[in-house]
Amino acid sequence: METSVRRLFERYESFFNRSLAGKVDMNELASLYASEFIGAAPAGVKAGKNDDQFKQLMAQGYEHYRAIGTKEMRIRNVRLSQIDELHCVAHVAWIATYARKDQPDVTIDFDVHYLVQMLNGEPKVFGWVSGDEQALLKKHGII
Incomplete structure (x- = not known):
């Protein structure tokens, strides 16, 4: 399981960076997630489906990341x-780099905890728990 889950997040990292470059493949993104999922952050808990609305919201999210x-x-x-043999929590420590006008780039470390399930031998994200992204971005002068 460990090797498969690590490869899943290598794919996720690669996808994220290609999306930041404007090369967004929402079907590839969808392949990383289970058919339904939950997300928890300080704003609350939300449940969703891996459908066209999810793809649209995620595309808007990547557009926002590029804009900031x-x-x-x-x-x-x-x-x-x-x-257990089919489920784990992947504690992923990320490093984000942001460009700012007339100032040096800013690097921010943060963690996201992903719920992962092995489905037909392939890991899929079915949930995540994250901190207050907006507060962190404000603290570092990004937004």
Whole structure:
């Protein structure tokens, strides 16, 4: 399971950076997620489906990241907490780099905890727990 989950997040990192470059493939994004999922952040908990609306919202999200100057997202570390033979929590430490007008780039470290399930031998994200992204971006002068 560990090797498969690490490869999943390598794909996710690669997809994210291609999307920041304007090369968005929403079908590729959809392939990383289970058919239904949950997300939790300080704003609350939401459930959703891996459908056309999800793809549209994610495309808008990547457009927003580009608009605020996100240059790159890199994984610093992936640590797994296995729940059983089919489920784990992937604790992913990210490093984000942002361009700012007339100032040096800003690098921000943050963590997201992804719920992952093995489906037909392939890992899929079915949920995530994240911190307050907006507060972190404000703290670092990004927004």
